[in-house]
Amino acid sequence: MLLDKLEFIENKYDELSVKIGDPSIMQNQNEWRKLCKEHSDLEIIVNSYREYKKVTEDLKANKEMLSSESDREMREMLNEEITDLTNREADLENEIQILLLPKDPNDDKNVFVEIRGGAGGEEAALFAYNLFRMYTRYAETQRWATEIMSLNETDLGGFKEVVFMIKGNGAYSKLKYESGVHRVAVLPEVDDVEIEIADKDVRIDVFRASGNGGQCVNTTDSAVRITHLPTGLVVSCQDEKSQLKNKEKAMKVLRSRLYEAAEKERSDGIAEDRKSQVGTGDRSERIRTYNYPQGRVTDHRIGLTLYKLDTFLSGDLDEMINSLITADQAEKMKLMGNTQM
Numbered sequence: 001m002l003l004d005k006l007e008f009i010e011n012k013y014d015e016l017s018v019k020i021g022d023p024s025i026m027q028n029q030n031e032w033r034k035l036c037k038e039h040s041d042l043e044i045i046v047n048s049y050r051e052y053k054k055v056t057e058d059l060k061a062n063k064e065m066l067s068s069e070s071d072r073e074m075r076e077m078l079n080e081e082i083t084d085l086t087n088r089e090a091d092l093e094n095e096i097q098i099l100l101l102p103k104d105p106n107d108d109k110n111v112f113v114e115i116r117g118g119a120g121g122e123e124a125a126l127f128a129y130n131l132f133r134m135y136t137r138y139a140e141t142q143r144w145a146t147e148i149m150s151l152n153e154t155d156l157g158g159f160k161e162v163v164f165m166i167k168g169n170g171a172y173s174k175l176k177y178e179s180g181v182h183r184v185a186v187l188p189e190v191d192d193v194e195i196e197i198a199d200k201d202v203r204i205d206v207f208r209a210s211g212n213g214g215q216c217v218n219t220t221d222s223a224v225r226i227t228h229l230p231t232g233l234v235v236s237c238q239d240e241k242s243q244l245k246n247k248e249k250a251m252k253v254l255r256s257r258l259y260e261a262a263e264k265e266r267s268d269g270i271a272e273d274r275k276s277q278v279g280t281g282d283r284s285e286r287i288r289t290y291n292y293p294q295g296r297v298t299d300h301r302i303g304l305t306l307y308k309l310d311t312f313l314s315g316d317l318d319e320m321i322n323s324l325i326t327a328d329q330a331e332k333m334k335l336m337g338n339t340q341m
Contacts, residue, residue, distance in 0.1 A: 002096075002097075002100075002341050003341055005100070006045070006049045006096070009042055009045055009046060009049070010046050010049060010050070012042065013039065013042045013043065013046045016035055016038055016039040016042070017039065019035050020032060020035050020036050020039055044099060045096065045099045045100065048092055048095055048096050048099060049096060051092060052089065052092040052093070052096060052341075055085055055088050055089050055092060056089060058081075058085055059082065059085040059086065059089060062078050062081050062082050062085065063082060065078055066078045066079065066082065093341050096341070097333060097341075098329050098333070101329060101332050101333065101336070102332070104172075104173065104176070106172045106176070106188035107170060107172055107173035107176075108169060108170060108172070108173070109171070109172045109188040109189050109190075110165060110166060110167040110168065110171055110172070110188075110189040111165070111166050111171045111172045111175050111176075111186050111187060111188055111189065112149065112163060112164070112165050112185075112186070112187040112188075112189060112252070112253055112256050113135055113163070113164055113165075113166060113175065113178075113184065113185070113186055113187075114161070114162075114163045114184070114185040114186075114187070115128045115131050115132055115135075115159065115161070115162050115163075115183060115184050116128065116160070116161045116183045117154075117158060117159055117160050117161065117183070118183045122154060122156055122158055124158075125154045125156075125158025125159055125160055126156065126157070126158040127158075127182070127290075128158060128159040128160070128161075128162065128183070129157060129158050129159045129162075130313055131182065131184060132159060132162050132164070133313070133314075133315075134312070134313045134314070134315055134317070135166070135175075135178070135315075136164070136166075136315075137314055137315025138315040138316075138317045139166045139168065139171075139315075140315065141315055141316075141318075142168055142171075142174075143168065144166050144167060144168025144171055145166070145167045145168065146164055146165065146166050146167070147164060147165045147167070148162065148163075148164045148239050149163040149164055149165055149237055149239060149249045149250075149252070149253055150162065150163040150235075150236055150237045150238065150239060150249070150250075150253070151163075151238075151239055163237075163253055165189065165252075172186070172188045173325075174321050174325070175321075176188075177321060177324040177325070177328070180287050181287050181288045182287075182288065182290070185260075187253075187256035187257060187259070187260050188256060188259065188260075189252065189256055190255050190256050190259040194255075194259060195255045195258050195259050195262070197228070197251070197254065197255065197258070200229075201228060201229050201230055202226055202227065202228055202229065202254075203226070203227040203229060204224060204225070204226050204227075204247065205224070205225040205226075205227070206221040206222070206223065206224055206225075206243060207221055207223045207225065207238075208221055208222075208223060209222055209223040209238035221243065222238065222240070222241055222242060222243045222246060223236065223237065223238030223243075223246060224236065224237050224238070224243060224246040224247045224250050225250075226247070226250045226251065226254055228254055228258065231258070231261065233254060233257055233258065233261075235250045235251075235253045235254045235257070236250065237249045237250040237253070286300050287299065287300060287301060288300065290309060290313075291309070292309065294307075294309075295307055295308070295309045295310065296308075296309055297309050297312050297320070299320060299323075299324065301324070301327070302323055302324060302327045304320065304323050306319060306320065
């Protein structure tokens, strides 16, 4: 029963509250940080549950008072309070059910965003630049930091390809729905321990970095190309003047690509009716249309059209992303069954 689960979570939260205040546990910083993270993750659920209990208690008390109250004005006041409390109770039930949905372990991670111009020449490259600007401006509104990992520009300022990192709390939780949109890939940053890459499995080549139209911008072999021999994946990085820094960046991107490939293989093994994602993530799936003449953007996964293409491309993504999150949550709740409290 859902209420039993919430009681268990509340008890666990109280136990953790005691532990993180224990000086003997605080001496082990790694263990203490782990407990603090667990405590923080449960806090929002516990606070909502405690408010829910208070609301249900107040609702019960008001109904009992109403049953014995004869004064007309008092009855009207009680009825108003009962209506407000009933609405708040329903809101909290929905909120708690969403909070209890299985969490994506990558949601709190930084992300790599890869954008490729693809076929279409300079026009496609300029559109890739517009997408890059859109995501970086959105990152600014979220107070996230961005860092270019790899960039291949055209003579007119378009991007044949750009790979950049967005660093910030919850970056993947919001941007993961953008993966597959117009040659866009979004990969969670992964730690070394999550994906181990053996030295024998990579070939590292160095070359001279170049700028627009092949113009040389570096007189040393600072650019790095890493080939993962078992999979054939290739990652290049030339944004930094230091060969070592370019190698570190390229390894980060390679690690994330290998992680994504492993996750895709794992998820492909899950029965279709068990999947709880908006869309399939298939690169060939029609996901979003940007219509310049009509000034609209349409996300075909949820059937949402916004007639504000200019502001959208300027980083105003909140309405679209929040709608995708809501649709994803609704799908997960439907698959799990809407359990009543």
